[in-house]
Amino acid sequence: MTSDPNSLSARELARRIKSREMRATTVIRQMLDRVARVNPAINAIVQDCADDAMQEAELLDACIEAGDAVGPLAGVPVTIKVISDQAGYATTNGTTLAADLIATQDSPFLRNMRSKGAIVIGRTNTPAFSYRWFTSNKVHGTTLNPHNPSLTPGGSSGGAGAATSAGLGHIGHGTDIAGSVRYPAYACGIQGLRPTHGRIPMFNQTGGDRPIGAQLMAVSGPLARRVDDLRLGLEGMAGYSPDDPWSVPMPLRGPDFAKRVALVTHPGGIETDPRILADLERAAEIFRAAGWTVETPEIPEIREAVDLQIDLWLSDDHESKLKAARAEDDPGAIALLEHYADRAAAIDKDTFSKLFLRRSALIRAWRAFLENYPVILMPVSAELPFRKDEDLEGPATLTRLWTAQLPQIAIPLLGLPAISICSGVENNMPSGVQLVAAPWREDICLTAGEVLEQGFGLPQMTM
Numbered sequence: 001m002t003s004d005p006n007s008l009s010a011r012e013l014a015r016r017i018k019s020r021e022m023r024a025t026t027v028i029r030q031m032l033d034r035v036a037r038v039n040p041a042i043n044a045i046v047q048d049c050a051d052d053a054m055q056e057a058e059l060l061d062a063c064i065e066a067g068d069a070v071g072p073l074a075g076v077p078v079t080i081k082v083i084s085d086q087a088g089y090a091t092t093n094g095t096t097l098a099a100d101l102i103a104t105q106d107s108p109f110l111r112n113m114r115s116k117g118a119i120v121i122g123r124t125n126t127p128a129f130s131y132r133w134f135t136s137n138k139v140h141g142t143t144l145n146p147h148n149p150s151l152t153p154g155g156s157s158g159g160a161g162a163a164t165s166a167g168l169g170h171i172g173h174g175t176d177i178a179g180s181v182r183y184p185a186y187a188c189g190i191q192g193l194r195p196t197h198g199r200i201p202m203f204n205q206t207g208g209d210r211p212i213g214a215q216l217m218a219v220s221g222p223l224a225r226r227v228d229d230l231r232l233g234l235e236g237m238a239g240y241s242p243d244d245p246w247s248v249p250m251p252l253r254g255p256d257f258a259k260r261v262a263l264v265t266h267p268g269g270i271e272t273d274p275r276i277l278a279d280l281e282r283a284a285e286i287f288r289a290a291g292w293t294v295e296t297p298e299i300p301e302i303r304e305a306v307d308l309q310i311d312l313w314l315s316d317d318h319e320s321k322l323k324a325a326r327a328e329d330d331p332g333a334i335a336l337l338e339h340y341a342d343r344a345a346a347i348d349k350d351t352f353s354k355l356f357l358r359r360s361a362l363i364r365a366w367r368a369f370l371e372n373y374p375v376i377l378m379p380v381s382a383e384l385p386f387r388k389d390e391d392l393e394g395p396a397t398l399t400r401l402w403t404a405q406l407p408q409i410a411i412p413l414l415g416l417p418a419i420s421i422c423s424g425v426e427n428n429m430p431s432g433v434q435l436v437a438a439p440w441r442e443d444i445c446l447t448a449g450e451v452l453e454q455g456f457g458l459p460q461m462t463m
Contacts, residue, residue, distance in 0.1 A: 005030055006461055010076045010170040010229040014117065017075035020064060024057040024075035024119065031077040031121050035168050038463050044153070044163035045122035046140035047082060047089055056119045071116030073236045078118045079169040081160055082140070083130050084204060084220070086110060086123065091206045094126040094137035094156075095328050101206045108201035108241035109173070109220050116236045121169055124159030128330035129321075130175065131337075133183050133405065134389055135159060137330060144388075146462035147189055148428040151385045154184030157223065161188035164223045167461040171233040172223040175202075177214060177313060179380075179408030181221040182420035182434060187385040189430030190459045191449065192223040192420040193230045194411065196439045198248040200234075201241030213313030215246065217412035225459050227449045230419070234442060253443045259292040261448075262373035267407050268303040270382045275431055279423040283377055283433050286455030287448075297373065300365035305410035306402075308359050310340060311347060312413070318344035331392055339398050359413060366414050370438040375448045379407045380420050380434040407434060419445040421452045422459040 005013055005027045016022040032050050039045050063070055080086055083093045085103035092098045106114065114120075128137040135158025136142035145153040146166040153162040157174030161184025164172040174181040176194040185192025200220045210218065222233030240249035263284050266272055272280075284294045314321070318337065325333035347355075370376070382404040391398050402409070411418045418436045425431075433452070437444040 005077070006167040009226050010073070010224070010232050013170065014072055014074045014076050018064060018070055024060040025054065027075050028053050028057040028077060028119055028121065031169065035122060038166050039163070039168060041463070042144045042146050042162050042166060043141050044124055044143050044159045044166065045079060045168060046125045046159060047123035049089070049120050049122050052088070053119050053121045060117060060119070072232065073113060074117035076118050076171065077121045077169045078113060078171045078173065079122050079124045079160055079163050080110060080120050080173045081126055081157055081175060082123045083126055083175055084110065084173065084202070085206055086120065089123060091204055092139055093130055094128045094140060095330070096139045097324065097328055099139050103204070103206050105205050108203055108243045109237040112201070112239050113236045118171070118236055122163070124157070124163050124172060126156045126159060128328050128333045129325065130156035130180065132156060132332045132391060133179070133386065133401070134332060134391055136332070136389070138328070145188060145385070147425055147430055150388055151429070152187055152388050152390070154187035154385070156180040157184045160223050161185055161190065161192070164188070164225060165190050165459070165461070166463045170224060170229055173220060173237070174223050175218060175220050177218040177412055178309065179405055181223060182380055182408050182418060183405070185223050185420040185422070186380040186432045187430060189422045189425045189462070190223055190225050191227050191230055191422060191453070193221045193234060193442065193445060194418045195219055195221050195234060195238070195442050196417045197415055198246045199250065199440070199442065200237045201239065201244035201247040203241070203243035212316050216312060217309065225461060227446055227453045230449070231446050250440045254441050257374040257441070257444055260373055261287050261292055261294045261375045261377050262299065263294050263296050264299055264376060264378040267299065267378050270403060270406055272379055272382045273384055275384060276379050276382070279431050279433050280377060280379065282423065282455070283452050286452055287377070289455070290451050292451070294377070295373070299376065300369050301362060302410045303406065304358065305362050305413045306406050308355055308362070309409050309413040310343070311355055314340050315344035315347050335392060335398060339395055363414055366416065367438060374437060374441070374444055376436040378434050378436065380432055381405055381407065384429055384431060411436060415439055417442045417445050419449045421449050421456065423456050425460070
Protein backbone atom coordinates (compact mmCIF):
# COMPACT_ATOMS: atom_id res chain seq x y z
CA MET A 1 0.00 0.00 0.00
CA THR A 2 1.38 3.39 -0.98
CA SER A 3 2.47 5.76 1.79
CA ASP A 4 2.75 8.82 -0.47
CA PRO A 5 -0.34 11.01 0.05
CA ASN A 6 0.11 12.64 -3.37
CA SER A 7 -0.40 9.31 -5.12
CA LEU A 8 -3.97 9.22 -3.79
CA SER A 9 -7.04 11.25 -4.61
CA ALA A 10 -8.32 13.51 -1.86
CA ARG A 11 -11.35 11.26 -1.42
CA GLU A 12 -9.24 8.11 -1.08
CA LEU A 13 -6.82 9.84 1.26
CA ALA A 14 -9.67 10.91 3.55
CA ARG A 15 -11.12 7.38 3.45
CA ARG A 16 -7.83 5.85 4.55
CA ILE A 17 -7.40 8.38 7.34
CA LYS A 18 -10.95 7.79 8.60
CA SER A 19 -10.44 4.02 8.49
CA ARG A 20 -7.10 4.39 10.35
CA GLU A 21 -5.10 2.89 7.48
CA MET A 22 -3.17 6.17 7.56
CA ARG A 23 -2.78 8.77 10.29
CA ALA A 24 -3.51 12.44 9.69
CA THR A 25 -0.37 13.42 11.61
CA THR A 26 1.79 11.30 9.30
CA VAL A 27 0.12 12.66 6.17
CA ILE A 28 0.41 16.29 7.24
CA ARG A 29 4.01 15.84 8.42
CA GLN A 30 4.92 14.36 5.03
CA MET A 31 3.18 17.21 3.25
CA LEU A 32 4.89 19.88 5.36
CA ASP A 33 8.27 18.23 4.72
CA ARG A 34 7.52 18.41 1.00
CA VAL A 35 6.61 22.07 1.33
CA ALA A 36 9.96 22.70 3.04
CA ARG A 37 11.80 20.95 0.19
CA VAL A 38 9.88 22.21 -2.82
CA ASN A 39 8.31 25.56 -2.00
CA PRO A 40 11.54 27.64 -1.79
CA ALA A 41 12.07 27.11 -5.54
CA ILE A 42 8.62 28.43 -6.54
CA ASN A 43 7.44 30.61 -3.62
CA ALA A 44 3.83 29.46 -3.91
CA ILE A 45 3.09 29.21 -0.17
CA VAL A 46 3.94 32.53 1.47
CA GLN A 47 2.42 32.14 4.95
CA ASP A 48 3.44 29.13 7.03
CA CYS A 49 0.66 27.22 8.82
CA ALA A 50 2.78 24.24 9.93
CA ASP A 51 2.27 24.47 13.70
CA ASP A 52 -1.48 24.89 13.43
CA ALA A 53 -1.67 22.13 10.82
CA MET A 54 0.08 19.61 13.06
CA GLN A 55 -2.13 20.51 16.03
CA GLU A 56 -5.24 20.01 13.90
CA ALA A 57 -3.93 16.69 12.59
CA GLU A 58 -3.28 15.46 16.14
CA LEU A 59 -6.79 16.46 17.19
CA LEU A 60 -8.28 14.72 14.15
CA ASP A 61 -6.39 11.49 14.89
CA ALA A 62 -7.64 11.63 18.48
CA CYS A 63 -11.24 12.05 17.30
CA ILE A 64 -10.91 9.08 14.96
CA GLU A 65 -9.34 6.94 17.69
CA ALA A 66 -12.25 7.86 19.96
CA GLY A 67 -14.74 6.75 17.30
CA ASP A 68 -16.11 10.23 16.69
CA ALA A 69 -17.61 11.05 13.31
CA VAL A 70 -15.33 13.08 11.02
CA GLY A 71 -16.05 14.76 7.71
CA PRO A 72 -15.41 13.83 4.06
CA LEU A 73 -12.24 15.98 3.94
CA ALA A 74 -10.72 14.33 7.00
CA GLY A 75 -6.97 15.00 6.99
CA VAL A 76 -6.89 16.33 3.41
CA PRO A 77 -4.14 18.97 3.10
CA VAL A 78 -5.36 22.21 1.53
CA THR A 79 -4.02 25.71 0.88
CA ILE A 80 -5.82 29.04 1.25
CA LYS A 81 -5.18 32.19 -0.81
CA VAL A 82 -3.99 35.21 1.19
CA ILE A 83 -6.99 37.21 -0.07
CA SER A 84 -9.25 35.37 2.42
CA ASP A 85 -9.55 35.53 6.21
CA GLN A 86 -8.01 32.77 8.29
CA ALA A 87 -7.94 33.37 12.01
CA GLY A 88 -4.48 34.34 13.23
CA TYR A 89 -3.07 35.21 9.79
CA ALA A 90 -2.76 38.41 7.78
CA THR A 91 -5.23 38.87 4.92
CA THR A 92 -2.66 40.71 2.81
CA ASN A 93 -4.21 40.40 -0.67
CA GLY A 94 -0.60 40.67 -1.80
CA THR A 95 -0.01 44.19 -0.43
CA THR A 96 2.29 45.77 2.10
CA LEU A 97 -0.66 48.01 2.99
CA ALA A 98 -2.42 45.02 4.58
CA ALA A 99 0.64 43.13 5.80
CA ASP A 100 -0.50 43.45 9.42
CA LEU A 101 -4.24 42.97 8.85
CA ILE A 102 -4.69 39.92 11.09
CA ALA A 103 -7.99 38.03 10.87
CA THR A 104 -9.76 37.03 14.06
CA GLN A 105 -12.12 34.56 12.38
CA ASP A 106 -12.22 32.33 9.31
CA SER A 107 -14.06 33.23 6.13
CA PRO A 108 -17.27 31.12 5.96
CA PHE A 109 -16.03 28.84 3.16
CA LEU A 110 -12.99 27.99 5.30
CA ARG A 111 -15.19 27.27 8.30
CA ASN A 112 -17.07 24.86 6.05
CA MET A 113 -13.87 23.13 4.94
CA ARG A 114 -12.53 22.80 8.45
CA SER A 115 -15.83 21.47 9.76
CA LYS A 116 -15.43 18.67 7.22
CA GLY A 117 -11.90 17.84 8.36
CA ALA A 118 -9.65 19.72 5.91
CA ILE A 119 -6.28 20.86 7.26
CA VAL A 120 -4.66 24.07 6.02
CA ILE A 121 -0.93 23.56 5.41
CA GLY A 122 -0.18 27.04 4.07
CA ARG A 123 -1.46 30.24 2.51
CA THR A 124 -0.73 31.03 -1.11
CA ASN A 125 0.47 34.06 -3.04
CA THR A 126 -1.48 36.54 -5.16
CA PRO A 127 -0.53 39.71 -7.06
CA ALA A 128 -1.11 43.02 -5.31
CA PHE A 129 -4.88 43.56 -4.97
CA SER A 130 -5.38 40.33 -7.00
CA TYR A 131 -5.57 42.32 -10.24
CA ARG A 132 -3.20 40.46 -12.56
CA TRP A 133 -2.72 37.16 -14.42
CA PHE A 134 0.81 37.24 -13.01
CA THR A 135 1.76 36.65 -9.37
CA SER A 136 4.29 38.96 -7.75
CA ASN A 137 4.17 41.65 -5.09
CA LYS A 138 6.33 43.55 -2.63
CA VAL A 139 5.20 41.78 0.51
CA HIS A 140 5.54 38.12 -0.54
CA GLY A 141 7.72 38.21 -3.67
CA THR A 142 7.28 36.38 -6.98
CA THR A 143 5.70 32.97 -7.53
CA LEU A 144 7.21 30.87 -10.33
CA ASN A 145 5.50 28.40 -12.61
CA PRO A 146 6.67 24.91 -11.54
CA HIS A 147 6.68 23.72 -15.16
CA ASN A 148 8.71 26.62 -16.52
CA PRO A 149 9.97 29.61 -14.48
CA SER A 150 9.90 31.83 -17.58
CA LEU A 151 6.09 31.51 -17.69
CA THR A 152 3.50 33.08 -15.43
CA PRO A 153 1.90 30.66 -12.95
CA GLY A 154 -1.25 32.59 -13.70
CA GLY A 155 -3.11 34.98 -11.45
CA SER A 156 -4.51 36.06 -9.37
CA SER A 157 -4.52 32.61 -7.69
CA GLY A 158 -1.05 31.90 -9.04
CA GLY A 159 0.22 30.67 -5.68
CA ALA A 160 -2.63 28.17 -5.45
CA GLY A 161 -1.99 26.95 -8.99
CA ALA A 162 1.75 26.54 -8.48
CA ALA A 163 1.36 24.87 -5.07
CA THR A 164 -1.24 22.38 -6.28
CA SER A 165 0.74 21.56 -9.43
CA ALA A 166 3.83 20.90 -7.30
CA GLY A 167 1.99 18.58 -4.91
CA LEU A 168 1.77 21.05 -2.03
CA GLY A 169 -1.77 20.22 -0.99
CA HIS A 170 -4.51 18.25 -2.69
CA ILE A 171 -6.93 21.17 -3.00
CA GLY A 172 -5.99 24.79 -3.45
CA HIS A 173 -8.42 27.59 -2.66
CA GLY A 174 -8.58 30.38 -5.22
CA THR A 175 -10.83 33.30 -6.10
CA ASP A 176 -12.11 34.22 -9.56
CA ILE A 177 -13.53 37.55 -10.76
CA ALA A 178 -12.01 37.47 -14.27
CA GLY A 179 -10.41 34.03 -14.56
CA SER A 180 -8.31 33.90 -11.39
CA VAL A 181 -9.06 30.22 -10.69
CA ARG A 182 -9.27 29.00 -14.27
CA TYR A 183 -6.18 30.74 -15.61
CA PRO A 184 -3.71 29.55 -12.91
CA ALA A 185 -5.06 26.03 -13.39
CA TYR A 186 -4.48 26.40 -17.14
CA ALA A 187 -1.01 27.92 -16.75
CA CYS A 188 0.12 25.34 -14.17
CA GLY A 189 -1.28 22.27 -15.93
CA ILE A 190 -4.01 21.29 -13.46
CA GLN A 191 -7.81 21.55 -13.12
CA GLY A 192 -9.76 24.53 -11.76
CA LEU A 193 -13.45 25.22 -11.11
CA ARG A 194 -15.22 28.57 -11.02
CA PRO A 195 -18.57 27.90 -9.29
CA THR A 196 -21.79 29.84 -9.73
CA HIS A 197 -21.87 33.11 -7.83
CA GLY A 198 -23.47 32.45 -4.42
CA ARG A 199 -22.50 28.77 -4.31
CA ILE A 200 -19.52 29.24 -1.95
CA PRO A 201 -19.99 31.78 0.86
CA MET A 202 -17.41 34.55 1.12
CA PHE A 203 -16.91 37.29 3.70
CA ASN A 204 -13.79 38.87 5.16
CA GLN A 205 -14.21 40.37 8.61
CA THR A 206 -10.94 42.22 7.94
CA GLY A 207 -12.27 43.97 4.84
CA GLY A 208 -16.01 44.23 5.37
CA ASP A 209 -18.43 44.49 2.48
CA ARG A 210 -17.11 44.39 -1.08
CA PRO A 211 -17.62 46.89 -3.92
CA ILE A 212 -20.15 46.30 -6.70
CA GLY A 213 -18.01 44.29 -9.12
CA ALA A 214 -16.79 41.89 -6.47
CA GLN A 215 -20.27 41.48 -4.99
CA LEU A 216 -21.68 40.51 -8.39
CA MET A 217 -18.87 38.45 -9.88
CA ALA A 218 -16.16 37.33 -7.42
CA VAL A 219 -16.30 33.71 -6.25
CA SER A 220 -14.10 31.26 -4.39
CA GLY A 221 -13.33 27.94 -6.04
CA PRO A 222 -11.03 24.90 -5.88
CA LEU A 223 -7.93 24.00 -7.87
CA ALA A 224 -6.71 20.39 -7.93
CA ARG A 225 -4.86 17.75 -9.95
CA ARG A 226 -8.00 15.62 -10.32
CA VAL A 227 -11.54 16.59 -11.26
CA ASP A 228 -12.94 14.49 -8.43
CA ASP A 229 -10.77 16.49 -6.03
CA LEU A 230 -12.46 19.61 -7.41
CA ARG A 231 -15.82 17.97 -6.69
CA LEU A 232 -14.80 17.19 -3.12
CA GLY A 233 -13.38 20.67 -2.72
CA LEU A 234 -16.63 22.20 -3.94
CA GLU A 235 -18.61 20.03 -1.53
CA GLY A 236 -16.31 21.15 1.26
CA MET A 237 -16.48 24.89 0.53
CA ALA A 238 -20.14 25.23 -0.43
CA GLY A 239 -23.10 25.93 1.82
CA TYR A 240 -25.33 28.73 2.97
CA SER A 241 -23.90 31.38 5.29
CA PRO A 242 -25.67 34.47 6.64
CA ASP A 243 -22.33 36.30 6.45
CA ASP A 244 -22.62 36.41 2.64
CA PRO A 245 -25.75 38.23 1.40
CA TRP A 246 -25.39 36.46 -1.98
CA SER A 247 -25.14 32.97 -0.48
CA VAL A 248 -27.77 30.53 -1.80
CA PRO A 249 -28.39 26.99 -0.41
CA MET A 250 -28.76 25.26 -3.78
CA PRO A 251 -28.35 21.48 -4.23
CA LEU A 252 -25.01 20.42 -5.69
CA ARG A 253 -26.59 18.12 -8.26
CA GLY A 254 -29.28 18.90 -10.81
CA PRO A 255 -31.50 16.84 -13.09
CA ASP A 256 -30.28 14.71 -15.98
CA PHE A 257 -29.10 16.65 -19.01
CA ALA A 258 -28.57 16.06 -22.71
CA LYS A 259 -25.00 15.13 -23.57
CA ARG A 260 -24.79 17.91 -26.14
CA VAL A 261 -21.71 20.13 -26.56
CA ALA A 262 -21.31 23.43 -28.37
CA LEU A 263 -17.77 23.70 -29.72
CA VAL A 264 -16.55 27.31 -29.91
CA THR A 265 -13.03 27.77 -31.28
CA HIS A 266 -12.90 31.56 -31.79
CA PRO A 267 -15.22 33.16 -29.21
CA GLY A 268 -15.85 36.78 -30.06
CA GLY A 269 -13.84 36.32 -33.26
CA ILE A 270 -10.49 36.16 -31.44
CA GLU A 271 -7.48 34.50 -33.04
CA THR A 272 -6.79 31.26 -31.17
CA ASP A 273 -3.34 29.64 -30.96
CA PRO A 274 -3.02 26.54 -33.21
CA ARG A 275 -2.14 24.26 -30.31
CA ILE A 276 -5.25 25.36 -28.43
CA LEU A 277 -7.35 24.76 -31.54
CA ALA A 278 -5.87 21.27 -31.73
CA ASP A 279 -6.70 20.74 -28.04
CA LEU A 280 -10.30 21.78 -28.67
CA GLU A 281 -10.58 19.34 -31.57
CA ARG A 282 -9.09 16.57 -29.41
CA ALA A 283 -11.61 17.39 -26.71
CA ALA A 284 -14.45 17.25 -29.22
CA GLU A 285 -13.29 13.81 -30.37
CA ILE A 286 -13.09 12.61 -26.75
CA PHE A 287 -16.70 13.69 -26.22
CA ARG A 288 -17.84 12.02 -29.45
CA ALA A 289 -16.07 8.79 -28.52
CA ALA A 290 -17.87 8.87 -25.16
CA GLY A 291 -21.26 9.17 -26.89
CA TRP A 292 -21.76 12.93 -26.64
CA THR A 293 -23.02 15.06 -29.54
CA VAL A 294 -20.74 17.92 -30.58
CA GLU A 295 -22.00 20.80 -32.73
CA THR A 296 -20.67 24.21 -33.75
CA PRO A 297 -23.52 26.72 -33.30
CA GLU A 298 -23.22 30.48 -33.08
CA ILE A 299 -23.02 31.60 -29.46
CA PRO A 300 -24.63 34.76 -28.06
CA GLU A 301 -22.70 38.02 -27.85
CA ILE A 302 -19.57 37.65 -25.73
CA ARG A 303 -17.30 40.63 -26.44
CA GLU A 304 -19.73 43.05 -24.83
CA ALA A 305 -19.72 40.89 -21.71
CA VAL A 306 -16.00 41.60 -21.33
CA ASP A 307 -16.55 45.35 -21.68
CA LEU A 308 -19.28 45.28 -19.05
CA GLN A 309 -17.12 43.18 -16.75
CA ILE A 310 -14.29 45.72 -16.95
CA ASP A 311 -16.68 48.58 -16.29
CA LEU A 312 -18.35 46.96 -13.28
CA TRP A 313 -15.10 45.75 -11.73
CA LEU A 314 -12.26 48.13 -12.62
CA SER A 315 -14.14 51.35 -13.41
CA ASP A 316 -16.23 51.37 -10.23
CA ASP A 317 -14.45 53.75 -7.80
CA HIS A 318 -11.48 53.69 -10.16
CA GLU A 319 -9.87 56.72 -8.59
CA SER A 320 -9.62 55.03 -5.19
CA LYS A 321 -8.28 51.83 -6.75
CA LEU A 322 -5.55 53.75 -8.60
CA LYS A 323 -4.68 55.77 -5.48
CA ALA A 324 -4.21 52.55 -3.51
CA ALA A 325 -2.10 50.99 -6.30
CA ARG A 326 0.15 54.04 -6.33
CA ALA A 327 0.43 53.98 -2.54
CA GLU A 328 1.47 50.34 -2.82
CA ASP A 329 3.77 51.33 -5.71
CA ASP A 330 2.96 48.09 -7.52
CA PRO A 331 3.85 48.35 -11.24
CA GLY A 332 1.37 45.69 -12.40
CA ALA A 333 -1.62 47.17 -10.60
CA ILE A 334 -0.70 50.69 -11.71
CA ALA A 335 -0.24 49.64 -15.35
CA LEU A 336 -3.63 47.92 -15.44
CA LEU A 337 -5.57 50.74 -13.79
CA GLU A 338 -3.89 53.47 -15.84
CA HIS A 339 -4.65 51.46 -18.97
CA TYR A 340 -8.38 51.73 -18.26
CA ALA A 341 -8.38 55.20 -16.70
CA ASP A 342 -9.97 56.98 -19.67
CA ARG A 343 -12.65 54.31 -19.90
CA ALA A 344 -13.44 54.69 -16.22
CA ALA A 345 -13.57 58.48 -16.45
CA ALA A 346 -16.17 58.28 -19.23
CA ILE A 347 -18.70 56.40 -17.09
CA ASP A 348 -21.34 58.60 -15.50
CA LYS A 349 -24.39 57.69 -13.42
CA ASP A 350 -26.64 57.09 -16.45
CA THR A 351 -24.03 54.95 -18.18
CA PHE A 352 -23.53 52.88 -15.04
CA SER A 353 -27.27 52.22 -14.85
CA LYS A 354 -27.31 51.08 -18.47
CA LEU A 355 -24.55 48.56 -17.72
CA PHE A 356 -26.98 46.58 -15.59
CA LEU A 357 -29.65 46.63 -18.30
CA ARG A 358 -27.22 45.20 -20.86
CA ARG A 359 -25.89 42.66 -18.36
CA SER A 360 -29.42 41.39 -17.82
CA ALA A 361 -30.01 41.03 -21.57
CA LEU A 362 -26.76 39.12 -22.08
CA ILE A 363 -27.43 36.78 -19.17
CA ARG A 364 -30.89 36.02 -20.52
CA ALA A 365 -29.46 35.19 -23.98
CA TRP A 366 -26.79 32.88 -22.58
CA ARG A 367 -29.20 31.06 -20.30
CA ALA A 368 -31.47 30.43 -23.26
CA PHE A 369 -28.54 29.09 -25.29
CA LEU A 370 -27.54 26.72 -22.48
CA GLU A 371 -31.05 25.26 -22.47
CA ASN A 372 -30.16 23.70 -25.85
CA TYR A 373 -26.42 23.14 -25.27
CA PRO A 374 -25.73 22.10 -21.66
CA VAL A 375 -21.96 22.24 -22.23
CA ILE A 376 -19.93 24.85 -24.09
CA LEU A 377 -16.40 23.79 -25.05
CA MET A 378 -14.15 26.80 -25.64
CA PRO A 379 -10.63 28.10 -24.91
CA VAL A 380 -9.56 29.23 -21.47
CA SER A 381 -7.34 31.75 -23.24
CA ALA A 382 -6.62 32.39 -26.91
CA GLU A 383 -2.88 32.19 -26.17
CA LEU A 384 -0.63 29.69 -24.44
CA PRO A 385 0.51 30.78 -20.94
CA PHE A 386 2.06 34.25 -20.99
CA ARG A 387 5.70 35.04 -20.28
CA LYS A 388 6.45 36.12 -16.73
CA ASP A 389 5.49 39.81 -16.23
CA GLU A 390 4.56 40.18 -19.90
CA ASP A 391 1.87 42.67 -18.90
CA LEU A 392 4.57 45.19 -17.94
CA GLU A 393 5.79 45.50 -21.54
CA GLY A 394 3.51 48.43 -22.43
CA PRO A 395 -0.08 49.34 -23.37
CA ALA A 396 -0.11 47.48 -26.70
CA THR A 397 0.91 44.23 -25.01
CA LEU A 398 -1.62 44.75 -22.23
CA THR A 399 -4.37 45.23 -24.82
CA ARG A 400 -3.33 42.01 -26.57
CA LEU A 401 -3.30 40.03 -23.32
CA TRP A 402 -6.74 41.23 -22.27
CA THR A 403 -8.09 40.35 -25.72
CA ALA A 404 -6.63 36.85 -25.42
CA GLN A 405 -8.35 36.42 -22.05
CA LEU A 406 -11.81 37.18 -23.44
CA PRO A 407 -13.10 33.58 -23.02
CA GLN A 408 -12.55 33.66 -19.26
CA ILE A 409 -13.31 37.34 -18.48
CA ALA A 410 -16.83 37.13 -19.92
CA ILE A 411 -17.99 34.21 -17.78
CA PRO A 412 -18.24 36.03 -14.39
CA LEU A 413 -20.34 38.83 -15.94
CA LEU A 414 -22.71 36.18 -17.31
CA GLY A 415 -23.05 34.46 -13.93
CA LEU A 416 -22.01 31.01 -15.20
CA PRO A 417 -19.88 28.22 -13.73
CA ALA A 418 -16.87 27.03 -15.73
CA ILE A 419 -14.04 24.53 -15.42
CA SER A 420 -10.50 24.58 -16.81
CA ILE A 421 -9.22 21.15 -17.86
CA CYS A 422 -5.55 20.44 -18.57
CA SER A 423 -4.98 18.98 -22.03
CA GLY A 424 -1.31 18.21 -21.39
CA VAL A 425 2.16 19.72 -21.08
CA GLU A 426 4.45 19.87 -24.12
CA ASN A 427 8.00 21.19 -23.89
CA ASN A 428 7.25 22.58 -20.41
CA MET A 429 4.26 24.50 -21.80
CA PRO A 430 0.87 23.58 -20.29
CA SER A 431 -2.38 24.01 -22.18
CA GLY A 432 -6.04 23.26 -21.66
CA VAL A 433 -9.66 23.90 -22.52
CA GLN A 434 -12.67 25.42 -20.77
CA LEU A 435 -16.15 24.01 -20.23
CA VAL A 436 -19.08 26.30 -19.38
CA ALA A 437 -22.52 25.29 -18.06
CA ALA A 438 -25.74 26.88 -16.86
CA PRO A 439 -26.02 28.50 -13.42
CA TRP A 440 -25.88 26.07 -10.48
CA ARG A 441 -24.80 23.22 -12.80
CA GLU A 442 -21.27 22.72 -11.55
CA ASP A 443 -22.19 19.04 -11.63
CA ILE A 444 -22.34 19.26 -15.44
CA CYS A 445 -18.93 20.96 -15.55
CA LEU A 446 -17.47 18.22 -13.35
CA THR A 447 -19.10 15.34 -15.23
CA ALA A 448 -17.96 16.68 -18.60
CA GLY A 449 -14.56 17.55 -17.14
CA GLU A 450 -14.05 13.95 -16.06
CA VAL A 451 -14.78 12.77 -19.58
CA LEU A 452 -11.97 15.00 -20.86
CA GLU A 453 -9.67 14.08 -17.98
CA GLN A 454 -9.98 10.42 -18.91
CA GLY A 455 -9.18 11.24 -22.52
CA PHE A 456 -6.35 13.73 -21.92
CA GLY A 457 -4.92 11.85 -18.95
CA LEU A 458 -4.40 12.95 -15.35
CA PRO A 459 -2.20 16.02 -14.93
CA GLN A 460 1.25 15.02 -13.71
CA MET A 461 2.58 16.47 -10.48
CA THR A 462 5.61 18.71 -11.08
CA MET A 463 8.83 18.84 -9.10
